[in-house]
Amino acid sequence: MKSHAKAVVIGGGVVGCSVLYHLARAGWRDVMLIERSELTSGSSWHAAGGFHTLNGDPNVAKLQAYTVQLYKEIEELSEQSCGLHLTGGVMLADSPERMDFLRLAHAKGRYLGMETELITPSEAKAMFPLMDERHFVGAMWDPVEGHLDPSGTTHAYAKAARKLGAEIVLRNRVTELTQELDGTWNVVTEQGTVKAEHVVNCGGLWAREVGRMVGLELPLLAMEHMYLLTEPMPEVEAFNRETGREMIGVIDFKGEIYTRQERNGILLGTYEKAAKPWSPRETPWDFGHELLEPDIDRIAPSLEVGFRHFPALENAGIKQVINGPFTFAPDGNPLVGPVQGLTNFWCACAVMAGFSQGGGVGLALSNWMVDGDPGFDVWGMDVARFGEWASLRYTNAKVRENYSRRFSIRFPNEELPAARPAQTTPLYDVMTRDNNAVMGDSWGLETPLWFAPPGMEAKDIVSFHRSNDFAHVGNEVRAVRERVGVTEIANFAKYEIAGPGAAAFLNRLMTNRMPKPGRIVLTPMLNETGKLIGDFTIANRGPDGAGERFMVWGSSAAQIYHMRWFEKHLPADGSVRIHRFDQTLVGLSIAGPQARAVLDQLADTDVSKEAFRFMDFREMAVAGATCMVNRLSYTGDLGYEIWMPPAYQRRVYEAIKDAGSAHGIVDFGMRALLCMRLEKNFPTWFRELRPIYGPFEGAMERFVKLEKNDFIGREAAAWEKADGPKLRRVSFIVDAGDADVMGDEPIWARVGDTDYGTVEKLHGYGAPRFDASGRAISGGGANGRDADAAAVRGIRDGAWRVVGWVTSGGYAHHVKQSMAQGYVPAALAEDESDGLFEIEILGQRRPARINTLPPFDPDGARMRS
Numbered sequence: 043m044k045s046h047a048k049a050v051v052i053g054g055g056v057v058g059c060s061v062l063y064h065l066a067r068a069g070w071r072d073v074m075l076i077e078r079s080e081l082t083s084g085s086s087w088h089a090a091g092g093f094h095t096l097n098g099d100p101n102v103a104k105l106q107a108y109t110v111q112l113y114k115e116i117e118e119l120s121e122q123s124c125g126l127h128l129t130g131g132v133m134l135a136d137s138p139e140r141m142d143f144l145r146l147a148h149a150k151g152r153y154l155g156m157e158t159e160l161i162t163p164s165e166a167k168a169m170f171p172l173m174d175e176r177h178f179v180g181a182m183w184d185p186v187e188g189h190l191d192p193s194g195t196t197h198a199y200a201k202a203a204r205k206l207g208a209e210i211v212l213r214n215r216v217t218e219l220t221q222e223l224d225g226t227w228n229v230v231t232e233q234g235t236v237k238a239e240h241v242v243n244c245g246g247l248w249a250r251e252v253g254r255m256v257g258l259e260l261p262l263l264a265m266e267h268m269y270l271l272t273e274p275m276p277e278v279e280a281f282n283r284e285t286g287r288e289m290i291g292v293i294d295f296k297g298e299i300y301t302r303q304e305r306n307g308i309l310l311g312t313y314e315k316a317a318k319p320w321s322p323r324e325t326p327w328d329f330g331h332e333l334l335e336p337d338i339d340r341i342a343p344s345l346e347v348g349f350r351h352f353p354a355l356e357n358a359g360i361k362q363v364i365n366g367p368f369t370f371a372p373d374g375n376p377l378v379g380p381v382q383g384l385t386n387f388w389c390a391c392a393v394m395a396g397f398s399q400g401g402g403v404g405l406a407l408s409n410w411m412v413d414g415d416p417g418f419d420v421w422g423m424d425v426a427r428f429g430e431w432a433s434l435r436y437t438n439a440k441v442r443e444n445y446s447r448r449f450s451i452r453f454p455n456e457e458l459p460a461a462r463p464a465q466t467t468p469l470y471d472v473m474t475r476d477n478n479a480v481m482g483d484s485w486g487l488e489t490p491l492w493f494a495p496p497g498m499e500a501k502d503i504v505s506f507h508r509s510n511d512f513a514h515v516g517n518e519v520r521a522v523r524e525r526v527g528v529t530e531i532a533n534f535a536k537y538e539i540a541g542p543g544a545a546a547f548l549n550r551l552m553t554n555r556m557p558k559p560g561r562i563v564l565t566p567m568l569n570e571t572g573k574l575i576g577d578f579t580i581a582n583r584g585p586d587g588a589g590e591r592f593m594v595w596g597s598s599a600a601q602i603y604h605m606r607w608f609e610k611h612l613p614a615d616g617s618v619r620i621h622r623f624d625q626t627l628v629g630l631s632i633a634g635p636q637a638r639a640v641l642d643q644l645a646d647t648d649v650s651k652e653a654f655r656f657m658d659f660r661e662m663a664v665a666g667a668t669c670m671v672n673r674l675s676y677t678g679d680l681g682y683e684i685w686m687p688p689a690y691q692r693r694v695y696e697a698i699k700d701a702g703s704a705h706g707i708v709d710f711g712m713r714a715l716l717c718m719r720l721e722k723n724f725p726t727w728f729r730e731l732r733p734i735y736g737p738f739e740g741a742m743e744r745f746v747k748l749e750k751n752d753f754i755g756r757e758a759a760a761w762e763k764a765d766g767p768k769l770r771r772v773s774f775i776v777d778a779g780d781a782d783v784m785g786d787e788p789i790w791a792r793v794g795d796t797d798y799g800t801v802e803k804l805h806g807y808g809a810p811r812f813d814a815s816g817r818a819i820s821g822g823g824a825n826g827r828d829a830d831a832a833a834v835r836g837i838r839d840g841a842w843r844v845v846g847w848v849t850s851g852g853y854a855h856h857v858k859q860s861m862a863q864g865y866v867p868a869a870l871a872e873d874e875s876d877g878l879f880e881i882e883i884l885g886q887r888r889p890a891r892i893n894t895l896p897p898f899d900p901d902g903a904r905m906r907s
């Protein structure tokens with residue numbers, strides 16, 4: 043074993059081997075994988091080996107498509123078969139709601155280049171004759187699904203990595219990790235110590251233990267998972283004989299079942315409601331190639347449904363039941379990337395679908411380690427998306443919830459109940475008990491979404507359509523626009539960045555000029571490639587010894603992500619200090635034409651229009667409590683954000699309500715706030731603004747000062763400006779029915795033959811196109827469907843083409859319009875004509891018109907008033 047390596051990957055499951063391969067492929071040949079036992083000694087060896095490209099997050103879906111595409115490459119390089127069977131598969135809908143869900147997934151697939159098709163139950167039966175079609179209302183066909191040999195695939199990655207010069211050391215446990223002052227890691231193993239620049243935790247079932255070696259409590263948990271294999275079935279053999287094809291994969295949501303052909307029989311697995319964690323606190327080091335005791339009773343309810351839906355299975359003999367553990371993060375997506383607060387310590391853990399996602403995880407992580415950036419939008423699986431509140435107990439509750447809901451529909455207005463409340467502000471009981479608020483989970487913090495009137499149960503009726511909150515959110519919006527409202531804004535990220543180097547540091551990171559004392563600016567933040575990685579409000583608090591103090595507000599969910607970036611760029615001379623407040627600073631916002639009148643009664647300072655101007659920042663007493671106040675509001679109205687330590691929040695809130703009563707003040711929630719920002723065309727972080735867009739694409743040019751000083755991403759942004767952005771963020775007025783957009787809907791345009799570049803190229807990759815024997819396929823997959831690829835993908839229809847995608851939207855109650863924001867080719871972004879665009883909502887194409895000016899207060903007079 044070598045004593046030095048550029049990077050040591052801990053763990054030889056499918057994920058560790060993929061990371062090793064990608065590092066070597068990216069040119070880091072001096073890399074080493076250390077495995078406790080043999081390769082695949084965690085969950086990888088007993089996997090069912092299924093793979094697919096569909097994922098709720100389009101960016102994760104792209105990385106899954108890459109994973110599937112990669113198998114041919116590693117097979118060729120390693121000369122090791124992955125045992126690929128690209129059979130295609132169907133998802134079966136048993137209810138209209140599930141069919142709506144499939145319509146959404148299908149529509150999303152249009153701009154990702156996926157070739158899914160909505161089909162009838164009889165069409166599905168022709169591909170999978172074991173099903174009784176009377177139980178279903180429809181289905182979705184996906185040609186890029188199949189299964190593989192888990193062990194062969196893991197070894198193919200490993201052999202390919204070795205061919206590129208990587209070293210693999212087996213039967214050698216890593217027992218300790220320490221770091222020298224110069225950042226070098228000591229990877230202490232049973233066979234000696236390796237000095238490494240980088241360490242990657244691919245410990246799979248033991249990832250928590252490897253994390254604990256460096257003081258980390260990673261939010262992941264292993265769950266028991268069962269699948270069974272039948273004896274050979276005559277029905278399967280007959281189908282193979284008659285069609286010359288293998289049976290396809292099937293997901294039956296109602297039964298929480300996935301199934302596919304295995305040899306001459308069937309493999310059937312379940313994600314049962316009675317989900318069971320395995321070894322919840324720690325994983326024993328002596329656990330190895332053993333399986334867990336099967337527990338058929340636990341999956342009996344799913345099997346009962348399965349036998350009804352697939353009657354032939356009831357008579358099939360069961361050859362074997364596999365029960366094995368594998369790990370999940372609280373939201374079911376992987377934990378990937380560098381860990382904030384540690385240098386060169388990386389994670390690729392909690393990969394619950396290693397054979398769908400392992401390649402994408404390896405690619406993203408190796409890009410990140412080698413180039414400093416993952417190269418894609420990997421937020422959905424970034425290890426930084428969880429905060430301190432994601433404790434062992436939180437993780438346990440959330441993972442069980444996620445596992446048991448794997449095949450359940452998540453409605454756009456659905457808040458999940460497990461592990462709540464995790465964090466509350468001092469107003470929690472006032473909001474829930476006195477004000478009848480419907481609460482939502484905002485990065486672990488309970489936040490009011492809307493307020494139900496007295497006597498009504500404070501509960502969302504979950505739906506893809508407008509629901510029971512519609513009228514009440516409308517009332518909140520109207521009250522703010524006509525009078526005044528107050529809302530909690532504790533769920534923002536808040537930082538103080540101070541010291542002699544603070545101004546220079548922020549000027550280097552941000553695209554806008556930093557404000558003068560007492561003033562505020564809005565500013566995006568870019569990565570080196572000129573893509574949006576943040577959007578902040580920054581106020582100058584004034585002098586701080588030799589430097590200045592800046593208050594910075596951003597997206598709550600991105601605070602670990604942003605701290606990681608801030609710390610990476612901190613000057614080594616200690617001239618900049620960063621403090622993240624999290625819930626030690628909370629906030630209230632008052633907005634509406636009477637907002638000044640309310641504040642005036644509570645402040646001991648002059649808050650007149652002249653003394654406290656739009657985009658001013660003041661430290662002042664509000665109701666006698668020391669607060670920081672920003673004169674701005676995300677509602678786009680006259681408004682103030684008032685920030686204070688939690689100890690003052692109740693008193694300030696009560697004083698605002700008292701002072702506001704004469705003006706008809708109301709409480710309003712997050713839903714009303716987000717609705718009001720829509721009618722101002724304001725973007726939101728993670729929906730409109732993400733690392734796949736440049737600042738000019740995102741229509742943020744007002745906040746990008748290319749000439750101010752050299753900032754990170756400036757050169758790339760200058761190129762984007764000079765070349766002209768390819769895409770452009772726009773707002774639409776939509777002729778919607780009783781459902782508004784939710785995000786991720788395709789945008790169609792009547793553009794005839796004009797080609798703006800295929801949408802899947804604009805958005806990222808298309809899906810792979812090869813069959814099990816490596817032959818390229820166009821359009822259909824192994825079920826023999828063959829048609830024009832673009833038509834199958836549904837991105838063309840006569841003169842209409844899919845040209846873009848929706849990022850978010852909803853009903854804008856004040857202007858009484860259904861609105862959407864999204865991205866379209868820049869050449870179309872100014873065209874406000876009727877009849878040019880349609881947005882596909884729940885399978886129906888609805889007319890939409892670009893609205894370049896915000897429908898509410900287009901010249902900003904209200905917020906400046």
Ligand SMILES: Cc1cc2nc3c(=O)[nH]c(=O)nc-3n(C[C@H](O)[C@H](O)[C@H](O)COP(=O)(O)OP(=O)(O)OC[C@H]3O[C@@H](n4cnc5c(N)ncnc54)[C@H](O)[C@@H]3O)c2cc1C
Pocket residue numbers: 052053054055056057058076077078079080081082083084085086087088089090091092093214215216217244245246247248249252267268269364365366367368390391392393394395396397398399
């Ligand atoms: C029953 C079952 C069915 C499944 N079906 C599918 C499926 O159909 N499709 C799919 O995509 N996924 C499936 N999975 C999930 C899949 O198995 C996992 O996503 C995948 O195995 C995760 O791989 P990994 O490399 O992260 O972890 P693991 O496979 O657990 O590998 C971790 C490795 O790290 C090593 N290690 C840990 N700590 C140390 C240390 N300190 N020193 C040295 N080595 C260490 C371990 O020995 C182990 O080999 C299934 C899982 C189960 C249990």
